[in-house]
Amino acid sequence: MTIIQLKTFLEIASLGNFTLAAESLGYAQSTVTMQIKQLEEELGVELFDRLGKSVVLTVSGTRLIEYAEKIKQLEREILLDVPISDEPNGTLKIGVSETLCYNLFPQYLLAYKKKYPKVEIQLMFVTHDTFPEMLKKGTLDIVYTLNPLIVRDDLLLLYNKPENLSFFASPKNILASKNEIAEKDLDSIPLLLTPNNCNFHNMLITDLKKHDITPKIELETSSKEILKQFAINDLGVTFIPDMSAIDEMKSGKLVKLNWSGCSFPIYSQILIHKDKNVNNAMKEFVNIIDSSVYRE
Known part of the structure; x- marks a missing residue:
């Protein structure tokens, strides 16, 4: 054959x-x-x-x-690793969480393509429940995701960085004037959330249930843009990563609520399958993201 x-x-x-x-x-x-x-x-x-x-x-x-x-x-x-070359070449299949594209990932990608033009990048948006199988099958080489820290026997963590997950609302919202809020303050407040297959959603719902609060979910969607627009129009409070609301905070359309309740640790992470060979193209992808030159 x-x-x-x-x-x-x-x-x-x-x-x-x-x-x-x-x-x-x-x-x-x-x-x-x-x-x-x-x-x-x-x-x-x-x-x-x-x-x-x-x-x-x-x-x-x-x-x-x-x-x-x-x-x-x-x-x-x-093709990526064997040919003798001063720089990586070949095809690199990258899976990325959509939320990461609100922040610096486009700059990382441009920097990588400029530095290593011989590498063809194939990009695909992924969710936390689908990418492990895609890494196993070789549909993807490497994944850059935003989630609670992922620890699995079949995956190898190459990089992680703490990120923030917060509550955002219109300046007109009743909670915007509070010095701080906790779980009890969300009782009966319309919530604008990611879908129930999203870790962000599940982290919050689990926490509210521990405090005997039944969440009032006004909207569920994977679109951060829709969640933000509903929040801007004071239709509820949204719970999303800070990096996806940077522009709205700067313009004053959304305010970040001062949360004093349970913490929700999340990380930007780079993962591969445990049996995957870490070739030069992948090493340089990690190096670009890990470089302080491209940090905020």
């Missing part, structure tokens, strides 16, 4: 169609058909069930997916 055959196999599995895979890869359909036929003959199994114009993976095809993805990932790592 060849890497080309395995790449073709993965493309067909993704698109569910030989013709679409051939167009995507720039091959004639007969070439794609022949590659899969040769792969199936070598393995002695059928990889796809042909259902008219569509195809679905067989049990054997499903088993091959994980191995094919690992081989494809290893090919990228070889």
